[in-house]
Amino acid sequence: MMNAVVWAGVVAMLLGTATVVIRRIIDMARGAQQIEHIRDFVDAVAREVWAGAHIETAVEHATEFMDDAELVDNVTVSLSRVRLGEPVDAVADNAQPPMDRFYRLWAMSHTRGLGLAELSERYVDDLDAQIACRQKARSAMAGARLTMIILLSMPIGAVILGQSMGMGCATLLLFSPLGNALLLVGTTLACGGMLWVEVLTVTVLGGVGGRAGPRQNDAEENPLDAARCCDVFAGALDAGLPTGEAWSVAAHGTSEEKQLVSALLALGAGERAWDGLARDPHYGPVARQASQQARSGTVLSHGARIQAARLRRLAADQTQAGAERVLVVIAAPLTLCFLPAFVLVGLIPLVIGLAGI
Numbered sequence: 398m399m400n401a402v403v404w405a406g407v408v409a410m411l412l413g414t415a416t417v418v419i420r421r422i423i424d425m426a427r428g429a430q431q432i433e434h435i436r437d438f439v440d441a442v443a444r445e446v447w448a449g450a451h452i453e454t455a456v457e458h459a460t461e462f463m464d465d466a467e468l469v470d471n472v473t474v475s476l477s478r479v480r481l482g483e484p485v486d487a488v489a490d491n492a493q494p495p496m497d498r499f500y501r502l503w504a505m506s507h508t509r510g511l512g513l514a515e516l517s518e519r520y521v522d523d524l525d526a527q528i529a530c531r532q533k534a535r536s537a538m539a540g541a542r543l544t545m546i547i548l549l550s551m552p553i554g555a556v557i558l559g560q561s562m563g564m565g566c567a568t569l570l571l572f573s574p575l576g577n578a579l580l581l582v583g584t585t586l587a588c589g590g591m592l593w594v595e596v597l598t599v600t601v602l603g604g605v606g607g608r609a610g611p612r613q614n615d616a617e618e619n620p621l622d623a624a625r626c627c628d629v630f631a632g633a634l635d636a637g638l639p640t641g642e643a644w645s646v647a648a649h650g651t652s653e654e655k656q657l658v659s660a661l662l663a664l665g666a667g668e669r670a671w672d673g674l675a676r677d678p679h680y681g682p683v684a685r686q687a688s689q690q691a692r693s694g695t696v697l698s699h700g701a702r703i704q705a706a707r708l709r710r711l712a713a714d715q716t717q718a719g720a721e722r723v724l725v726v727i728a729a730p731l732t733l734c735f736l737p738a739f740v741l742v743g744l745i746p747l748v749i750g751l752a753g754i
Contacts (some may be wrong), residue, residue: 403577407584414588418542418595425538429531432495434465436524438472439499452503452513453480454530470498475500495524498625509646511632519628519705526709530716537720541598541727545591548735552583553741564750576746590734597726601603601719617653620712623679626651627705630683640687641670651690655680679708690753 438459445455460469475488485507489500502520506513559566569576580751626647633643641662648655654673661670674684686700 400572400577403581404571407580410584410588414591418591421595421599422521422739425531427537429528429535431468432524432527432531434463435496435499436521436528438463438468439517439524440521442499443514443521446514446517452506471496495527502560502629504643505629505633505646509633509636509638511629511636511646515635516632518630519632519702520625522706522709523621523625523628526624526712529713530621533713533716533720537723538598539596541723543643544724544727544731545594545735548731548739549587549591551745552739552741555739555747559750561672562750564753566746566750569746570742575749579741579745583738586734586738586741590730590738593730593734594727597729598723601722601726618679620679620708622651622716624705624708624712626655626680627683627708631698631705632700634701640697644687644732646657658684680704682707 436437441459441462442452442455445458446452452659456472460472463469463472473490478488479485485500485504489497489504491518492500498520499517502511502516503513505511506516556566556570560568570580571577630643630647633646636643638646641659644662645656645659648659658670658674668688671684671688674680675688677684682704683697683701687697690697700708
């Protein structure tokens with residue numbers, strides 16, 4: 398009876414851990430594929446709009462080149478709602494990321510007169526950056542998982558070797574009280590190590606399961622989010638909006654600190670309105686140039702686009718750095734989980750088998 402309970406516990410831990418890891422692998426692959434499809438769709442819309450097509454016609458034609466049937470259905474339904482008179486903002490509220498971003502750009506184009514073709518091209522750049530970040534993250538996690546597989550195969554190989562040499566390692570683990578205890582504790586350590594590696598890897602890479610791009614903590618904004626804000630700001634300036642109104646459009650939905658800038662500009666604060674963002678790691682260059690513009694008339698939209706491109710490079714660099722740290726951070730579960738599991742499940746049964754011989 399005791400043996401059956403231990404076996405059931407070991408099998409349950411192994412199946413549960415494998416389910417978590419496999420599900421995360423599938424979710425990452427599905428998310429990357431979805432972003433690639435959306436990227437192709439947005440790129441097709443941009444080309445159609447540049448060619449002179451109406452936005453609704455461009456969206457309809459862009460779906461003809463999409464392979465994702467679910468995404469085509471969602472876009473078709475959203476397009477029908479827009480044609481029936483529903484505001485594009487309302488469609489964006491009900492859309493799932495990252496598709497909702499395209500609808501918000503469409504809404505800005507409709508209500509503020511921003512050029513959708515150029516905004517869509519910048520969004521394509523943003524999606525390309527996300528794809529690159531996900532690829533680096535996937536490669537890093539694949540390396541970490543391969544290391545896990547090698548480490549987990551060591552105790553299994555030791556048991557198989559001992560059993561083949563007549564030491565009875567498998568028999569000891571499966572049918573003796575001491576072996577059951579070793580098997581249960583070793584399996585717990587191995588499964589805990591696998592889950593620990595998954596958590597550490599995702600943390601170092603910046604939460605890659607939800608959206609690509611590094612974040613050091615919840616208070617720090619993703620560089621890709623900041624790049625999108627700079628792109629919209631540049632597009633709004635090119636559309637002829639005043640600086641304060643352009644920033645209001647770009648900062649909509651962001652933190653209160655960023656939205657405060659447009660309020661201060663509306664109150665006539667001038668260059669002082671940008672003081673709160675002047676030291677920001679993402680928006681600082683744009684804020685300082687905007688403050689200079691109040692005195693010298695600098696072309697601000699060009700500087701905002703340059704900063705957006707720099708932020709995308711920063712996101713890629715941070716993801717690369719995280720990928721290089723992955724094999725360093727798994728040293729902790731290696732030392733505290735995998736090696737003890739190898740000793741308990743692999744070496745101790747071998748030593749007992751040798752002593753019996």
